Amino acid sequence: MIFKFAYRNILRQKRRTFFTIMTMTVGFTLAAIIIGWTDGSYNLIIEKFTRAYLGHIQIHYQDYLEQPTLYKNIDNYREVGKKLDELQTAESWAPRLYAAGLVSVGEKSTVGQIIGIDPILENKATGFHKQVKKGKTISKTPAKQVVIGKVLAKTLNASIGDTLYIVSQAADGSIANDMYKIIGIVESDDQMKDRMAIYMHLYDAQKLMVLENRVHEIVVMVEDINKVDEVVSQIENSLNNSQLNVLPWMEVNKSFYATMQMDKESNNILSYVVMLIVGIGVLNTVLMAVLERTREFGVLKALGTRPLQIFILIIVEVLIMTIASIVLGAILGTAANYALSHYGIKMPVSYDLAGVTFDTLISEVNLKSIVFPSVLVILAALLVSLFPAVYAAKTEPAKTMRFH
Amino acid sequence: MDEQIGKEVIVTENLKKTYHDNGIPVYAVRGVDLTITRGEFTAIMGPSGSGKTTLLNLISGLDTPTEGKVWLNSKLVSEMTGNELSDFRRDNIGFIFQAYNLIPVLTVEENVEYIMLLQGVPPEERHKRVLKILEEVGLVEMIDRKPPQLSGGQQQRVAVARAMVAKPAIILADEPTANLDSETSGELLDMMRKLNESTGMTFLFSSHDPIVIQRARRVITLTDGKISNDKIKR
Incomplete structure (x- = not known):
């Protein structure tokens, strides 16, 4: 019932719901592309770097x-x-x-x-x-x-x-x-x-x-x-x-590996920024949806609905929109990463990393580019929904409807 | 049910409620001692600002008294909080509001069964009881409609059905006819009185509508937050 109720609630304001889902979808897609691109480019760099000379593993005397x-x-x-x-x-x-x-x-x-x-x-x-x-x-x-x-x-x-x-x-x-x-x-x-x-x-x-x-x-x-x-x-x-030391490339060339990791981390920050913007958009929508329904929450509480049930209702509404955006974002993000993994983007100027020259950035279709944005979108949406959900759960029937 | 008739269902003791409007105290209810017995069909009348709605809010636990106590079905409602109060309202009180307050996204059937859903009544039992009560209020054919597709009178009938379907100890109705024309009001009140007689359920109205007053068996007059008259019709 809560799911059905939540589903119908989000269809009340179709345009608003559409734009909220689109905001989350765009955020998801951007995060998926950032991750796919980061992983694709770095894996290419690593592959090029290790294949060219370094090797994946090296064996030395002590x-x-x-x-x-x-x-x-x-x-x-x-x-x-x-x-x-x-x-x-x-x-x-x-x-x-x-x-x-x-x-x-x-x-x-x-x-x-x-x-x-x-x-x-x-x-x-x-x-x-x-x-x-x-x-x-x-x-x-x-x-x-x-x-x-x-x-x-x-x-x-x-x-x-x-x-x-x-x-x-x-x-x-x-x-x-x-x-x-x-x-x-x-x-x-x-x-x-x-x-x-x-x-x-x-x-x-x-x-x-x-x-x-x-x-x-x-x-x-x-x-x-x-x-x-x-x-x-x-x-x-x-x-x-x-007497023999067997080392993976990450330990053979620690500085190169550290540079890769640092660059990856800095690109992850971009995803967090995108999700912050998405979160603010979702907060605005959920807050509006809650504030215009305070009277209804008052009625629900008067009828015997527990505060936790109202809290869950709001969270489920947000989750439905989030899941819709994850599905859409996963399709768009994967399609974009697939295209970029095939065609890549030629850099106007080539650049040097750890002595290896690169001139094309390519993307990669991987599970992380779906899972990581999904977790981020869900966390961002849930986090910003907490305040409106608590607000709705705490609605005082007597104040919001005064029996009318 | 008949064995229960005459037993106290609502008792208030020196009930007071004081609001503060910009720091100025507003004495909405000033010491109400009231006893309502099971099966009553009672109206609280009085001019606007006499404290009718506040009194109903206090009785139902929607608002907390500044002083005094409220027992409903022998339970001290005025000291209940949180889930205990929610569950008590769900199981013991049916509400009928002036503005109907049906959930617009739910169908008639879903609105009526909502409380039973909270109570965990099985689906078959819910459907059976919804059909029965909708038949009694004459809205079976509207079962799949949503509130915006119904007239005001029909919406208020759905509200009555929602209030009664879970068989609560008492139905509280605040100005239930305020938004209805006199003919629809009369029909609604006749229907509620019939249900009161057939089920033995207690009805407590707040209203200044003569149609309600005329049909009530007991009329309590509230003036400036105090009971000024309490008349049982013969």
């Missing part, structure tokens, strides 16, 4: 990340790789060796980061070959070839076919120096890598640094990035090696 040195390395990386291959949740993996050295081409020299990679595994994990924009990528067999970053090439005034000299200190204390042929130029979204990186075959790097069969890092790609923590546990259990 505290290598805190204090990286040549000597903190993994000496049985093929065994680790075998165990990773056995895990269905680990999509691919790639070993890397890192070293620093003085590099020169002709009379130009600078400091560079030597990165030894296994071309087959690296291409599979991060699509390294796609980042080689000029020349060709490193051959599958070691051939003393290097691919260098675009900015580094500019600094060294180097071209494809030039010879690159590397001088460093090998792991055994000897002088590591050798010559390599530049066969390609890398242009990635990672500015740091473009400025410093010298990629060579893992075998060549191991030989140069006297680190045969050793690597400093193994990156792992997972099928579902949202299950990265789960896969980390699986890898830890599988390796069962306390």
Whole structure:
């Protein structure tokens, strides 16, 4: 009966009800788009950032990340790789060796980061070959070839076919120096890598640094990035090696993750502001609907209706409008997010985040973009309805109708 | 029901109500001692401002007395509060208002069954009782209409049906004919008197309408908040 009563009450002022539902619907839709857009864009950024180089999970020797040195390395990386291959949740993996050295081409020299990679595994994990924009990528067999970053090439005034000299200190204390042929130029979204990186075959790097069969890092790609923590546990259990650290990307690059989270939070504030505006609109409507019916509430109380029943009646009226707006908002919000997830919005100016460049914002259709605005709309509507509902429940029959 | 006839249903003791209008005290009811027995068909008459409506408000618990006590069906209404008072009104008092005060969004049937719904009467029983009372007030064919689709007289008949359907101890009616023409008023009063005779339900009116006064069996005159005359017709 309360539902029927409430439903008919909200149909009394059809235009007012329509505009109230529309206010809530617009608020819901905006919140859904903000969330879809935020999640879509950040997931794209994360995917791009992790896929390009970082990886979803990294394995290192104990505290290598805190204090990286040549000597903190993994000496049985093929065994680790075998165990990773056995895990269905680990999509691919790639070993890397890192070293620093003085590099020169002709009379130009600078400091560079030597990165030894296994071309087959690296291409599979991060699509390294796609980042080689000029020349060709490193051959599958070691051939003393290097691919260098675009900015580094500019600094060294180097071209494809030039010879690159590397001088460093090998792991055994000897002088590591050798010559390599530049066969390609890398242009990635990672500015740091473009400025410093010298990629060579893992075998060549191991030989140069006297680190045969050793690597400093193994990156792992997972099928579902949202299950990265789960896969980390699986890898830890599988390796069962306390000397190896298995870390998700969020811990490998804490500052990037913190930036993402902070940006997400600031976008959530936008949703709260939208709901505040919706709340004020709903408060106005409910208050009007209550004030013009005080006499009726007086009659209901005179007939024996309890204050709580009148309170519930008002809340149910608001909830009916809220549910209608959630249904409409969910349809509109999902449609908008679906369209934006396919076409996206091209930014007039690209921007850089943690060294990765982005130029398109895309949205995402997800459950959160429906659930979060639903909770917000319900909370906002209920919160602003409390005062009018209490006011209605406290109606004094004698004062409001004086028996007439 | 007949065994109950003659038993006290309303008792007031030194009932007083003082309002304050901009700090100035208004003595609306000044010490009313009144006893109404079951089955009475009584009218309280008096000029405007004599305290009729305030007295009915105090008796029904819609307003609280400044001083004095009200017993209704042997229960001390004047000291009840909150849900206890709501439940007591729901189960013991039927109201008929001057402006009908039906719920406009509910049909005739829903308006009449509203109190039974609050009481938790099962749907079949509710429907049966609604049909019976609407038949008695002559509005069965209007069962699905909403109040705005009815005339004033018809709305007041629905109000009578709503007041009586839950079989309360007493029906309080404030100026029930004030918005009706004399012919409709007469018909309504005749109908209520018939119901009073057939059910033994107690009716207490406040009115200065001669049609009401003429049909009442007991007429209490209120002057300046006090009973100035109390006459039982033979």
